[in-house]
Amino acid sequence: MKEEQEIMIEAFDNKKFKLRFIDNIDNKKAIVTHFLHNLQNGIGNHFEEEAFQYLDEIIEFKNDTDNLKLNRNDVVQQIQENIINVxxxxxxxxxxxxxxxxxxxxGFRLALQNNGGKCVFSSEWDKFAQITYKENFGxxxxxxxxxxxxxxxxxxxFDVLCGGFPCQPFSNAGLKRGFEDTRGTLFFDVVDILNRRVESGNPVSVVFLENVKGLRGHDKGNTLKTIIRTLEELGYTVASQVLNSKNFGIPQNRERLFIVAWRTNLNLTFNFPLGIDQDENLIFHVNELINATNTNVGQILTENPDPKYTISDKLYAGHIRRRKEHKEKGNGFGFSSVNENTQYTSTISARYYKDGSEILIEQEDANPRKLTPREAANLQGYPENFIIPVSDNQAYKQFGNSVSVPVIQTIFQEINNQLL
Ligand SMILES: C[S@@+](CC[C@H](N)C(=O)[O-])C[C@H]1O[C@@H](n2cnc3c(N)ncnc32)[C@H](O)[C@@H]1O
Known part of the structure; x- marks a missing residue:
């Protein structure tokens, strides 16, 4: 094919194409990329029929509108290269x-791929997150x-189900009905997926979930109890643990709850890797990945950040004023500024894009600055070659919402050793 005839997966985004081949739920790009990623392992069959239907649609559209003579083989090859070169x-x-x-x-995909895993299905409805995902994983x-x-x-x-599901209240938690209590929440959908595999005789071996630390105390502890009880009803044994990224070589004070569940009939136990407690100076069950016993913010900073990340006088004055007000009220909250020698930052959240007050980097002779998106990526342990294709605001949201990859990778290494 000539260069101008190249077809990328984005061809499905063409407005005229969409109008011509109208579809209620647009899963076409997902179906085609999942199909091409699984051509060799038999799982591709699951997506094959529809994938070829959509590939034929795009070929017909391209041939008609651009007067081309593309065939299926050419297009499969082109798109496949497109999704492998990531x-x-x-x-x-x-x-x-x-x-x-x-x-x-x-974040989970990166960590599990690094542990020898192959993703056979992914779901994420935010279109900007989908862009970042596609650029990095194809x-x-x-x-x-x-x-x-x-x-x-x-x-x-498939062997493992993983994800950081949003925490939602259950309707009747406490009534001891487990599965039924979770209806209408996204955890119900997790359970529904697991339940179908149990019923069809192919139970998922391991479930690996992440959530905010607050899930433990949510609805007086009933939410977590319902989650555990529901998984137990499905034949799993469950372990949960709060872990802090700062104890895993990451200079961020980020506490998250991790839930690991495995088939009860296997008669196994699971011990979480707890990392290195920097503050207590105690060494817990440590994984070889964690080689930094002491972190510092300097680890994640980049050289010569763009001056646009320095906060304005107005914003800085606002931060100082709020800090004073908070201090007077005795709740001590305010912006948090750190320098390269600080051991760790506070938690980066999805709202970091708003004013950066959670983590400001001190600068000589200038107002403090926000992290750059690359530094936000570093602060979650993403590798240097992870592509950030979205706006700064979207990037802050995405990394704030994400996981500390080395923590997931370390826990999963133990899951691999102990449960798989
Ligand atoms: C806490 S974030 C998880 C981030 C992820 N672990 C990572 O490493 O980036 C939860 C994600 O669930 C997505 N989400 C929420 N409801 C969803 C739904 N019904 N279907 C698919 N994705 C959903 C949100 O858009 C958000 O990106």
């Missing part, structure tokens, strides 16, 4: 398969996981 391609050799739910920008995630259509694309068999 920083974190799907591995050909793997030791287990997983599905990536509430995938965000793929796969477009499916959309809303609560939709039956989305669930129908999940392969019959």
């Amino acid at each position: 920083p974190f391609p799907t591995p050909n050799n793997f030791t287990f398969t997983f599905i990536d739910l509430f995938a965000g920008i793929g 796969e477009v995630p499916f959309g809303d996981i609560s939709q039956e259509t989305t669930k129908s694309y999940i392969p019959e068999q």
